[in-house]
Amino acid sequence: MSETIDIPANQSGVIRVFALSMTDIEAKALKSDPAAINAALGAEVDAEQVEIFPISDLEGVGLVGYLNDGNAVPMDDLAPDRAKLDRLGGWVMIVFSRAFGGQATTLAPASALTLIGTYGAEGVDWRATKNVTSDAAKPYSAPQAEGKKRPSDAAMSGRVATVVLILLGLLVWLMVWISG
Numbered sequence: 001m002s003e004t005i006d007i008p009a010n011q012s013g014v015i016r017v018f019a020l021s022m023t024d025i026e027a028k029a030l031k032s033d034p035a036a037i038n039a040a041l042g043a044e045v046d047a048e049q050v051e052i053f054p055i056s057d058l059e060g061v062g063l064v065g066y067l068n069d070g071n072a073v074p075m076d077d078l079a080p081d082r083a084k085l086d087r088l089g090g091w092v093m094i095v096f097s098r099a100f101g102g103q104a105t106t107l108a109p110a111s112a113l114t115l116i117g118t119y120g121a122e123g124v125d126w127r128a129t130k131n132v133t134s135d136a137a138k139p140y141s142a143p144q145a146e147g148k149k150r151p152s153d154a155a156m157s158g159r160v161a162t163v164v165l166i167l168l169g170l171l172v173w174l175m176v177w178i179s180g
Contacts, residue, residue, distance in 0.1 A: 004042075005115065009104040011097045013121045015071055017063075018113040020052070020091040027052060027091040041095070042108030049099035054091050063088060073119040081117045088116065
């Protein structure tokens with residue numbers, strides 16, 4: 001692929017899928033060498049944020065299922081490329097936007113890499129869409145803590161017994177001291 005791919009600064013939640021046109025030995029070597037990953041992508045990236053694996057590892061799930069279930073890519077985003085993704089064989093490289101460390105980057109992928117698609121992962125929508133009206137959601141609605149509880153009868157009996165034993169002990173000590 002001779003085209004370049006511009007990555008904007010602070011991009012997040014984007015996944016790029018590349019097909020690798022290389023032998024198993026070449027792909028395994030690429031997978032284990034961060035410098036080779038940088039050379040293949042034509043840019044400095046965090047290799048920890050790049051996945052390289054054979055499609056056969058996804059048996060039973062498939063690449064579409066892996067992207068949807070494993071990486072939260074909406075099925076609507078995958079639909080236009082579904083046939084292409086299902087036909088892929090061999091090895092793929094998945095590059096997450098975290099690989100660029102928030103920096104604007106220009107990729108110049110090697111000819112052995114073919115960009116299959118760029119997909120956005122679903123993020124969490126933190127905006128409130130409706131008001132919560134239950135009593136539990138109202139401020140200061142928690143039950144008020146009651147005042148200090150009265151000690152139980154068993155606790156009072158234990159305290160009385162402790163005081164009596166201490167007084168008896170002091171009395172015995174006093175007798176021993178006087179007689180000694």
